[in-house]
Each structure stands twice: as C-alpha cells, then as structure tokens.
Amino acid sequence: MLVNGSKEDVEQAVRVLEGINDLVEENPHAQAIRYVIDRWAHEYPKVVSLDELASEWRFTINMDKVIEYLESEGILPSRASEAAAPSFDLMSKLLQMFPSQKEFYTRIVKAVTGLAVARYLTDPHNRRLRMIYATLQAISAHLSEGDREPVHEIKGYSCKICGKTFSSFTEAKSHVQHEHDFEVEDEESAIEEILGRKLGEWVRLSFFCEKASLYGVSDFHKYLRYMLTKGALIPQEEDVMIKRRGGEEYIAVDEAWIRVRERMRMLERQLIRSRRAV
Ligand SMILES: [Zn+2]
Incomplete structure (x- = not known):
C-alpha cells in the first residue's frame, strides 16, 4: 500500500504510521530505529558509513541488532545482497518516489519508523511495546x-x-x-x-x-x-x-x-x- 497505492492511499498509510511513531516516540528502541532511518535517509543516495554511525551511537540497544532488523524487514537494503542486484527496499523506493518534497520527507522518516516499530512490537523482549501491542489488540x-x-x-x-x-x-x-x-x-x-x-x-x-x-x-x-x-x-x-x-x-x-x-x-x-x- 505504501509503494503501490494511489496518492491518497499513501497519504493515509503515512498518517497511520506517523501515529504509531508518535505513540512510541519516547521508547528507546523506537528512538534508535528512527535515528538509523533518519541518518540513512539524509545521506541517500550515498550510503551512510557504519563506522560514522557507530561513533555517534548513544543508545543502549545494540546498533548492529537494529540494522540487521531493518534489513531483515526489507526496510533498508541488505548489505549482503548489495553487490548482486539493485535493491528493492522500502526506504529507497519511497525516497525515489518523493525526491524533492521536504515536508513529506520528514513524514516518511516518521512513517517508516512507525512501520518498523509496529513490526518490532511482536518482539517478546520489549515489555513497554508489549503493553502498547496489547492495547492495540484490545x-x-x-x-x-x-x-x-x-x-x-x-x-x-x-x-x-x-x-x-x-x-x-x-x-x-x-x-x-x-x-x-x-x-x-x-x-x-x-x-x-x-x-x-x-x-x-x-x-x-x-x-x-x-x-x-x-x-x-x-x-x-x-x-x-x-x-x-x-x-x-x-x-x-x-x-x-x-x-x-x-x-x-x-x-x-x-x-x-x-x-x-x-x-x-x-x-x-x-x-x-x-x-x-x-
Ligand atoms: Zn429542579
């Protein structure tokens, strides 16, 4: 829906995902996820250097874990398949679709964080996120x-x-x-x-x-x-x-x-x- 839908579908999906992003804004896991997505989007189409990212890392959660997770979800391009084919990850697609809309760009970062976090919610080790998930299910x-x-x-x-x-x-x-x-x-x-x-x-x-x-x-x-x-x-x-x-x-x-x-x-x-x- 995010990449295949009409402009209105995309708008709506972005709004919902932004909502989720806002709900979990204070969560340290969500902040770490957003930080990676934000840095990655700022550098695009250049590739953000992992050493640079690591030197600025101020979250308690392990950086590699966050990046691996975002790759496995198809949100960021996988480093393993980089050489093989052009990547079909969500972030590249969205940034290609909306290259020059500054405001929308900020929203995309928030929306993709929302999407990433929504999937991350199912991780049984995140107690706070489990509470949010239980609420959404109720x-x-x-x-x-x-x-x-x-x-x-x-x-x-x-x-x-x-x-x-x-x-x-x-x-x-x-x-x-x-x-x-x-x-x-x-x-x-x-x-x-x-x-x-x-x-x-x-x-x-x-x-x-x-x-x-x-x-x-x-x-x-x-x-x-x-x-x-x-x-x-x-x-x-x-x-x-x-x-x-x-x-x-x-x-x-x-x-x-x-x-x-x-x-x-x-x-x-x-x-x-x-x-x-x-
Ligand atoms: Zn009376």
Whole structure:
C-alpha cells in the first residue's frame, strides 16, 4: 500500500504510521530505529558509513541488532545482497518516489519508523511495546464486536423536573433533595448529564485483561496506569475511567487511539489483500 497505492492511499498509510511513531516516540528502541532511518535517509543516495554511525551511537540497544532488523524487514537494503542486484527496499523506493518534497520527507522518516516499530512490537523482549501491542489488540477486539458506545465530556447536570443546571453532581443532587422533596423517590433518576463533545468509546475491560495476559503483561494495574500516561485511556481524577453496566466493566478509551486503530485495521486488510494478490 505504501509503494503501490494511489496518492491518497499513501497519504493515509503515512498518517497511520506517523501515529504509531508518535505513540512510541519516547521508547528507546523506537528512538534508535528512527535515528538509523533518519541518518540513512539524509545521506541517500550515498550510503551512510557504519563506522560514522557507530561513533555517534548513544543508545543502549545494540546498533548492529537494529540494522540487521531493518534489513531483515526489507526496510533498508541488505548489505549482503548489495553487490548482486539493485535493491528493492522500502526506504529507497519511497525516497525515489518523493525526491524533492521536504515536508513529506520528514513524514516518511516518521512513517517508516512507525512501520518498523509496529513490526518490532511482536518482539517478546520489549515489555513497554508489549503493553502498547496489547492495547492495540484490545481496541481491535472492541471494533470487531461492533458495540460502539461513545464516551462524552460531561459539561454539567440538569434537573429533569425544573430544568435548572448545575456544574457538579453533588449540587444537582442536593437541589433535587431540597426543592423537589415530595416529587421524587430516587434523586439520581431526576438528574440528567449535559453532554459535550465525544472523547472516546467505552471498551470492555475484559478485552484489556485478556490481551494483557496473552502478551505477557504481568501487572495489570500498572499497565493501565502506563496507558493512561500515554493518552490511550481517558483520565478521571488522575485514574482510569471505569463504569459498570449489566455485570460488565467498561473502560474509557481515547478517540485518537480508536481512530488510529481503525485506520490500522484498514491498512492491515489491504496489506493482506495485496499479499494474496502477489
Ligand atoms: Zn429542579
């Protein structure tokens, strides 16, 4: 899709991959991968010297490991086959397609990093990346289920009886108790939330449990806290937002992650289709 699709397909793929890049920006593995791709792209069509790269290396992860990985994924040309045929690696292709677009060039670096990292996610030794992977898979399970209940910003509360509005639930409740004492049995049923913009969607907590255990995330609470700091979950008083409905627990997942995951699924389906076509 990145190299065979229409301009619009390419744009979309780049956007998704940039999204993944941004999600894992602070990860030291992702930074090392991006550094190699960035240096390589800057030198293109000259070949970046490995000695030079090694002398500037400031990451804890082994440089050769990163380069071998990028070669094995077909993202950078393989040094072993260099003499044999012109290379068909992804980076050369993209840079040939968009030789003079400066802004797009920066995006390509980010996008290819996103792609490299997305594949790297399956490496069982990267604990943090496993958490991100588990999250993406939990959201994917949610999208397959099709039960898409939105999470809205709550702008206030209104009294269903007289229509008066309040900024907090406590104020609204006390209003109902004191003003409409004789008319209501249950104060909560007389209070309506005033909804603002859509923030995300309610996702079954069991999807997160299931995927976390599947991908070897040991401390579930710590995992949710980490995803909260990454903006994947919607915060509520510095903790994750959970609600119970019909014996099931739901967690509030940020809109951006839902959208990125939707686009990724579309991309995955197109990749699978084009692989079958080959
Ligand atoms: Zn009232």
